[in-house]
Amino acid sequence: MVFLKNKFIIFSFIFLSGCSSIPSTTVNSCVIFDERYFWYKHTKKVEQKWGTPIYIQLAIIKIESNFDWLAKPPRKKIFKIIPSKRPSSSFGYSQAVKGTWEQYKKETGNKLATRMRFKDSVDFIGWYTNKTETILKIPKKNAFKQYIAYHEGWGNFKNYKKNKKVIKLAKKVEKQSDIYKKQLLNCRKSLNKNKYIIF
Numbered sequence: 391m392v393f394l395k396n397k398f399i400i401f402s403f404i405f406l407s408g409c410s411s412i413p414s415t416t417v418n419s420c421v422i423f424d425e426r427y428f429w430y431k432h433t434k435k436v437e438q439k440w441g442t443p444i445y446i447q448l449a450i451i452k453i454e455s456n457f458d459w460l461a462k463p464p465r466k467k468i469f470k471i472i473p474s475k476r477p478s479s480s481f482g483y484s485q486a487v488k489g490t491w492e493q494y495k496k497e498t499g500n501k502l503a504t505r506m507r508f509k510d511s512v513d514f515i516g517w518y519t520n521k522t523e524t525i526l527k528i529p530k531k532n533a534f535k536q537y538i539a540y541h542e543g544w545g546n547f548k549n550y551k552k553n554k555k556v557i558k559l560a561k562k563v564e565k566q567s568d569i570y571k572k573q574l575l576n577c578r579k580s581l582n583k584n585k586y587i588i589f
Contacts, residue, residue, distance in 0.1 A: 534561065
């Protein structure tokens, strides 16, 4: 029993270490995948499954959580001092809200999915962008409009032109996705050759 307990503790430590540490840089896709090769396997699978380009998956995570698995929106403050409630239930890499996350689990059958796991987070992004293409007819390669739909929701997308804040964020996603795309041209061939798996 002690042996099994120790194995569980070691496994948990390795798992959490792999999840919790943020890459040394979050602006270079090649460095991210050099440090987290397992992440490349997951994003590649999402690209094949849902058709969402790797560089757009990364750009959304970059702007949403900056690759922090425990990211939450900052609490509102009463009188600018007293911490109050958070503005939404957004959490994890993808900053998915509880309701949409539950919808994702129900529709995909991925009942054990967690917002703290990178693998599930990018699959969620693939699922969401795929539905956006179906509902709003926005191509998955259109980073600007895909992000607006991701941030505002399918129902509120039509009103985005009045929201200067979300337009600014969407432009950042578009710019970052272009950067990631160019970087991947230099390293994707070698990434596809690598067979080892590391956190």
